[in-house]
Amino acid sequence: MNKYDVIISGASVAGLYSGYKLAKAGMSVLIIDRRAEIGNPVRCGEATGNRREIERFFPYDESYIARDLTGLAVHVNGSEELSVEIPDTGVILRREKFEQYIANLAKKAGATITLDETVTGLIESETGYSGVNSSMGYITGKFIVAADGAESFLGREAGLTSHLKPRDAYTALQYRIKSDKFNDGKMHFFSGNQSIPNGYIWVFPKDNGEVSVGAGLFGSHKKGEKAATYLDAFMAEHYANCKKSMLITGCAPIAVSPKQLTKANLLIVGDAARMVNPLTAGGIMNALEAADLMGDCIIEAHRKGSLKPLDRYSKKWNGTPRFIQKVFFVIKDIYSQSPDEEIIATAQAAAKFLAKLDRSKLFTLPFSALFPMIRLYSGRFIKWIPWLIKG
Ligand SMILES: Cc1cc2nc3c(=O)[nH]c(=O)nc-3n(C[C@H](O)[C@H](O)[C@H](O)COP(=O)(O)OP(=O)(O)OC[C@H]3O[C@@H](n4cnc5c(N)ncnc54)[C@H](O)[C@@H]3O)c2cc1C
The missing domain is CATH 3.50.50.60 (FAD/NAD(P)-binding domain)
Known part of the structure; x- marks a missing residue:
């Protein structure tokens, strides 16, 4: 034994x-x-924190880093609405x-x-x-x-x-392909009710001139379209002539x-x-x-x-780690019910919130970071406050 x-x-x-x-x-x-x-x-x-964050746990090593991330772009129903450079955003891993x-x-x-x-x-x-x-x-x-x-x-x-539970699962699938399109070092997110309701498509830069293109949905979509339907439509529009890798599927708890x-x-x-x-x-x-x-x-x-x-x-x-999870849970809930015109405001609020986190100590949170969201969503955010502070 x-x-x-x-x-x-x-x-x-x-x-x-x-x-x-x-x-x-x-x-x-x-x-x-x-x-x-x-x-x-x-x-x-494969997107994660920057080298400083990884180094809190063990040395970073270039062998497992595919690419540096340079910022964030958000597209709503096909039109690029937000594109920000964020120094030291993070890295794409191998x-x-x-x-x-x-x-x-x-x-x-x-x-x-x-x-x-x-x-x-x-x-x-x-x-x-x-x-x-x-x-x-x-x-x-x-x-x-x-x-x-x-x-x-x-x-x-x-x-x-x-x-x-189906509502607590993020179901996703992705391809890896060689292409220059949306391959500029930023993480590109595509959302909007015409593109992919209640979820998003991502294009992340990789090494060797490749990108990963994936689609994920929040929760169960028994009656609606599957993530594959949105991903296939996106691939046909943007990467029709590219050779696709094997389709990889996965599920993360949300x-x-x-x-x-x-x-x-x-x-x-x-x-x-x-x-x-x-x-x-x-x-x-x-x-x-x-x-x-x-x-x-x-x-x-x-x-x-x-x-x-x-x-x-x-x-x-x-303490703080679970509280931050709860804040993002609320943002996700608001985002998934938002009309298209509010998606950008949501992305901006989330980006501001992220920018205020002290990443040298991963889990510290200035409470002032919450005020823009409370202002933006007023009633919809306020109803969550008792749950947020309940612990
Ligand atoms: C499509 C998709 C995209 C994602 N993209 C990102 C991203 O860009 N950035 C990011 O930070 N996170 C991302 N995630 C989430 C991230 O992958 C997970 O949070 C992370 O892998 C968690 O690691 P873990 O070790 O907890 O669990 P896992 O990576 O799930 O590993 C669990 C391990 O347990 C093993 N196992 C399970 N049951 C048994 C058993 N009974 N006996 C023996 N072994 C067992 C499995 O084989 C597996 O190796 C993504 C998730 C998905 C699904």
Whole structure:
């Protein structure tokens, strides 16, 4: 029987970074993933924070950076309405290289990474959980980390999350193609009720003269068109003669994370804990930030031989990080019901809000950032205030 200090289900951003941090602190760590290869397939627009933000967690390395982002452009029903240069906006990753880089750090720190194996069960004990069942058999661990993505099996088994409701899912699909069109370093977003109601199409710059072109919808669209219909129409209009890569599909949670992130010695992190920005569906920086908070708590709990320090994980996340998620949840709700003429105002309000975040410390928030939105949406924003401050 294998025995570890920590078992982590999921070898993607949240699981790999958690494994690296905990192994570096001297704990024995096993990371299990059902994928056969780290980082593949890539189901991601690959846009993330800038080098300074990444460096808060580990050194940035040019090998995993495809391109620098230079700003933002918003198109409504085909016409470009907003185009802003934002210095140091962020970077476009080579996501598979990014994950492989973190995996190497974790391995060098002593973590074991096992691929092509699946976690299939959670074993209860008197004090919490003694380990997991997996395709490799029973494995015991003092701490169990669910970094197993949007459908988190372990999070559901522990009762911390449930199946993702259709309204809480961002469903997206994307192609990668070679083209100069909208390939100027900015992130281009296309919205508007004629182009894609209740969602957006994105064109993000990549390396080697390529762009990724994707479409995502907020929530379920049983009666409406599917994201593929809007993406195909967009491709036919702008990239009709370009050779498309394989179509990649994916789903990200766009709910707000649950308040309780731990149960006894089990902890949820990343998409498993719904830590994605509900408006942009960006979750990479949040996954790193949360894994960092969680890692500190596990290390302390291990050192003290007590589960008490784990409570601090939920408390810390429920402060500013979860509050920011809630603000973006409200913006998303307003955006998805806005008439076309308000989309630009929404984009400007979100851009101003983003510009005011102190990105050297990812999660700090000047409350003055909320005032433009309160002014802009008056009644529609004010009705959310009790929920926002409820905690
Ligand atoms: C189409 C799309 C575009 C996106 N674009 C962006 C973007 O541009 N920028 C950004 O910041 N974010 C983006 N995101 C979100 C981002 O990809 C996620 O937030 C991020 O991947 C979260 O990482 P994670 O480690 O929590 O989970 P995941 O990356 O989902 O990884 C979970 C891992 O767990 C493994 N796993 C699951 N169940 C089991 C099991 N039972 N046993 C073993 N292994 C298991 C899976 O194989 C997987 O490797 C996008 C998401 C989608 C769907």
